[in-house]
Amino acid sequence: MATARKSSPRAEREKSVEDIYERIYVAILEHRLQPGTKLGEERMAEIFGVSRARIREVLAKLAHEQIVELYPQRGAYVAKPSIEQARDVFEARRLIEPAVLRRLVDTLTPEKVARLRQHQELEADARRRADKRAVIRLSGEFHTLAAELAGNAALARSVRELCMLTCLTIFLYDAPTAHACRNDEHEKIVDAVAKRDRAKAEKLMLEHLEHIESSLQLDVGNGEVDLAEIFNS
Secondary structure: OOOOOOOOHHHHHOOOHHHHHHHHHHHHHOOOOOOOOEOOHHHHHHHHOOOHHHHHHHHHHHHHOOOEEEEOOOEEEEOOOOHHHHHHHHHHHHHHHHHHHHHHHHOOOHHHHHHHHHHHHHHHHHHHOOOHHHHHHHHHHHHHHHHHHHOOHHHHHHHHHHHHHHHHHHHHOOOOHHHHOOOOHHHHHHHHHHOOOHHHHHHHHHHHHHHHHHOOOOOOOOOOOOHHHHHHO
């Protein structure tokens, strides 16, 4: 019997840029990586078992999306949005996300409604289990899912980036994220979309974003973190 071909140790170690990017993205989304955390190339390469060149590719991608800030001679740091930048992010979201819902309603199918309901149930289950990390991550992913289902790739990319910057802002200014996204707000938005009520869906989304923004509090304190512990957890 033929034996299965084994991938080389090098191939197993050399994780793709996208794989590492997603690990960092989720760590930020779940509030395990704080704004201002240094992402040292050598340490990250050791943790992920890849070359420093591969880590530089990942950091460049994150910097392009404003998730990471690169400083000459200093290295890469998780972005620390200022209050002004935070306001800009919410202003952009108020302009973009109602447009996302309009397009979603216009292209709605039973399958898209089912995807939204399924995600909504995942959020509800995370809340029942008091899994704060999952609640935070799924709350952000709700908005990116809606944008992806709307079918405009440019809008989806923008919403994904804005949601990440929102997550950093919430962490930085110590808003209680698990409560900022109120339990029933996503459900009400989905109900309005399912009924093809564009006006109501847009209104609910704007109210939802206002609730999140109004919970921001200025708190710039950040401590040292163990990168290995974050990515090995």
